[in-house]
Amino acid sequence: MANKEMYTLGSQSSVIRELFSYGQEQAAKVGKENVFDFSIGNPTVPAPACIRESIAEIMATRESAAIHGYTAASGDTAVRQGLAQYMNDTYDAHVKADNFYMTCGAAASLTITLKAIVEAPEDEVLVIAPFFPEYTVFIENAGAHAVILPPDTEHFQISLENLEKAITPHTRAIIVNSPNNPAGTVYSADTYTKMADILTKKSAEIGHAIYLISDEPYREIIYDGLPILYVPKFYANTIVCYSYSKSLSLPGERIGYILVPDSVSDKDVYPAVCGAGRAMGFVCAPHLFQDVVLKCLGQTSDMNIYDENRKLLYNGLEEMGYDCVYPQGAFYLFVKSPEPDANAFSEKAKALNLLIVPADSFGCPGYVRISYCVEADMIKRSFPAFKKLIEQYT
Numbered sequence: 001m002a003n004k005e006m007y008t009l010g011s012q013s014s015v016i017r018e019l020f021s022y023g024q025e026q027a028a029k030v031g032k033e034n035v036f037d038f039s040i041g042n043p044t045v046p047a048p049a050c051i052r053e054s055i056a057e058i059m060a061t062r063e064s065a066a067i068h069g070y071t072a073a074s075g076d077t078a079v080r081q082g083l084a085q086y087m088n089d090t091y092d093a094h095v096k097a098d099n100f101y102m103t104c105g106a107a108a109s110l111t112i113t114l115k116a117i118v119e120a121p122e123d124e125v126l127v128i129a130p131f132f133p134e135y136t137v138f139i140e141n142a143g144a145h146a147v148i149l150p151p152d153t154e155h156f157q158i159s160l161e162n163l164e165k166a167i168t169p170h171t172r173a174i175i176v177n178s179p180n181n182p183a184g185t186v187y188s189a190d191t192y193t194k195m196a197d198i199l200t201k202k203s204a205e206i207g208h209a210i211y212l213i214s215d216e217p218y219r220e221i222i223y224d225g226l227p228i229l230y231v232p233k234f235y236a237n238t239i240v241c242y243s244y245s246k247s248l249s250l251p252g253e254r255i256g257y258i259l260v261p262d263s264v265s266d267k268d269v270y271p272a273v274c275g276a277g278r279a280m281g282f283v284c285a286p287h288l289f290q291d292v293v294l295k296c297l298g299q300t301s302d303m304n305i306y307d308e309n310r311k312l313l314y315n316g317l318e319e320m321g322y323d324c325v326y327p328q329g330a331f332y333l334f335v336k337s338p339e340p341d342a343n344a345f346s347e348k349a350k351a352l353n354l355l356i357v358p359a360d361s362f363g364c365p366g367y368v369r370i371s372y373c374v375e376a377d378m379i380k381r382s383f384p385a386f387k388k389l390i391e392q393y394t
């Protein structure tokens, strides 16, 4: 007998994956150039040159075991030292190697962190709609309950009033994702300050710390000169979950980290992260890519390409009459469905070979997500289909 919950998770594919597969089938029938696939968040901008160069240098100059052997369970010490130095220089973070645990990307960062802090079956973890759908899977896997804060469809910021109301004696953590998938919004310093006040007050009231899990795979994909904020500066009990999947276009290499700063009040959290990594078999993140990201600290893929796509798509769709959330970061445009049922809207789009994702699974019915990590040329070629689609509603 297989585990029923795992069977269900493994046999149901997500709406995004289904659309992506449909796109591939459709491309074989009608030609790749006639399918406009905006479904998935797979970075299209190439990894920066330093990735290829670092790999070549490492391969040419090191012995096999120094390339492919195990590192320490938490990651190579020199890598973690380099990371600490970089975070100190860039964000004045006051961290050291032993605040970092190297992981296989943000998904591992999140599952390990949740496992490390969830204690009892009644524990609750707050997520703010719209949210990355895997959060509920990760939270339930850690043995806690996901509590969903309804979306603030006016500004797509965090409704602080709803946050305060949602906190109970069982609240263990809140997951915050900025720049946000799917809304493309970025939380301001003011939002973090106010959120920190609420979390501090409520932690005192309920008698234990509420952790802020800052999920930051899009940290550097930010536009209009907005500042990148170091979240532990606003709230001491912050645990940062990072990934190089998007910033360096390396999603297939599975590399990221967890940062537990010294400001986290319970000194058992970092050892618990190490324990959770061990229990879940996530020790020793890919060695070669630990060394590669060390050599590429501070580099990113060319963010101007995403910025140009963003402007092209946002301006193009607004002009046609679509109601779009102005994207400040990440590479997603969030659009209000012109009919209440975003699934029906997405089906009409599909009939025009436009693949856009209804946001019900992101906790935000009535909206769709359009991923613009695609070729600019495809965005331009898709405009007649977007026009035909909106004309069905006017």
Ligand code: PLP
Pocket: 041, 104, 105, 106, 107, 108, 132, 177, 181, 215, 217, 243, 244, 245, 251, 256
């Ligand atoms: N968190 C968010 C908000 C994401 O959008 C993603 C991937 O798209 C992840 C986490 C998982 O990232 P990774 O591929 O690094 O595991």
